[in-house]
Amino acid sequence: SVLGACTAQAGIQPILAAKDVHVAKKSAIITAFAVAPFGVFTALLGMTARVKYPALANAKLALPTLMMDLEPLAGGIVLASIMAAILSTVSPIILAAGTMATKDIYQKFINKDADDEKLLRISRLTTGLSGILCMVLALIMYGSTRVLDIVYFAYTLRGAIFVVLLFGIYWKRASSKAAVKSMILTTIVGFVWVAYHSVTGRYPIHASITETYASVITAFISMLTLSLISKDSKQELESL
Template sequence: MHTLDIVVMVIYFLALIFVGFIGARRAKTSEDYIVAGRNLGFTMYLSCLAAVILGGASTIGTTKLGYQYGISGVWLVSMLGIGIIGLGLFLVKKIYHLKILTISELLELRFNAQTRFISAAVTALYAIMVTVTQVIGMGTILNVLVGWDLTLSMLVGGGIVLFYTLLGGMWSVTMTDIVQFVIMTIGIFLVMLPLSISKAGGWANLQQTLPASYFDFTGIGWSEILSYFLLFCLGMVIAQDVWQRIFTAKTLKIARTGTIGAGVYSFLYALAVSIIGMCAFVVLPGLNDPQNAFAQMAVTILPTGLLGIVLASVVSALMSTASGTLLASSTLIVNDIIKRFSKKPMSETRFLLTSRITTLIIGLIVITCSIWIQDVLVALDVAYAVLSGSVFLPIILGLFWKRATAKAAFFSIVISAIVIITGLAIEGLTSTNPILYGLASSLVSIVLISYFDPSKNLSEAEKKMEQVYETPEQKQNAL
């Protein structure tokens, strides 16, 4: 890298740290720290949601898939887009007016405190593992381009995210995400994509040079597409970091339209990054590690100055997701475990302090796990496998099937989580089968236990939730 490119990236990092200080001044209450005061307009909301969806696996992972399989590499991120659109169309209206902070709160409202606790533990694990993928991605970029040791690169990238998230919570994350969304959009769509196609000799040359399978949208294989559906589409519908962003929207209309808009943006992003990977296959054949395809392509084709901007755009995608999932995991642990089961009431001051301490501890754990795992897609597979297989059905059936009982939801999560973790240990971390086993065991257990459970179909908490859906405020906003 040229000195100018390094200067551009350093300025960008310093700007993020400065924004972190600004966010810290605005985070005065727990709602400020966790959901930005529930006060984001459409532009800010869409930018932040798109930024948290599209992270390290979306950029580095999809480029790798484009390099290996061609245009069918779009399926990883496309499944994220399908999941987020489904969330906007079918679930946002049901959850927005509950004024909750986490998925686990919804499960307590629908079922009981035990279900809240176990779902918080599982979902926090998911959020931590997604954060791990982003830190690995940052480490990969800095390792390839700056030449630092991979471990040192992860420490630097993860440390910056931890610092500004620790200071201002969701306000810092929101403000940095807006900057990151703009930079990643310019870097990918206006700089990297057109220059990659040009360097590869144009689209016509790609068609002549690449194998025919590279232009087949199913070339990656139906089994892999199914795997992405189970992992990412289902996982996105119930991801705490995404739900937490939904609760930042000022109105229901903003929450719905912004969520759908972010899903559409995901499709475009998937297509652009897959094509960049295809171009890399032509320009840089025989890479030892396809995970480095994006970084190597950037170094090869970009002139001085532009390289720094594009690399900042990739780091932006990584940091935005990392900060969102880091905050999501600490929110789940503090709000649904520490606060919920604390013997003494937790004041605003104590809540904020506990949140920051928890964020710090989780951040250190994340960096340690990143150094240990060092593979973006493997870490992401583990995260979504546990989430999709064990929490998806209890939430969906809890919202749409009134007969589901608290006992059924609780044991469904426990049983399916055990099945998935055991399956991953036996068949390997990249196997899809454990997710199917988890979903099957989750469905069977929740249905059978609900039918044989003598508990009432609607608890007092459920009746309260039903009443919330019928408030005049919700009806007015829905109109």
């Protein structure tokens, strides 16, 4: 979750909208210190549920189970906080989905000569469709823990992408082609891990190696190896 949060659209989008680099760096640091305690509190909630409900089979139900024992007022405040967090996250994610569909798919592959007015219409359309799709999926998966499974898998992929991002920022031998291949390979490994666990109820190698660890390790090894053997990285290095 920590690595996944580093590549979250909801966090990166406001930083990229800063008026200059200095403000972006300063806001990122302040946000990191402000958000860090929430990660600790989340872990404490899980530990509390573990002690209070030792027979709880599904760890994903820890928070709902704890909320059932709260006073109505306290439970309402907690529920309102969760809803506020959801709504504040949904808007940038839906906007990001519409932007990516417009810029990375429509303009790049369908209509490269589209003017700004056309792109605006397509962006509005794809953003609206993204919102509708989210609502439909929410209704379909109502009362199921599959939503949490999807969220955890998304964090897995984002965490692995963060590893690739670090290579690209700090390692001169990092290759752009290796980065693309690494992200594709990481996605495949993560999907295989989740599918295997869904079918068999256990993970392929060891119970402790979840899809998160598998994807992050795959991202690290593949990015390192592919960059070293890639001609693209050598050419980039010679041009420095």
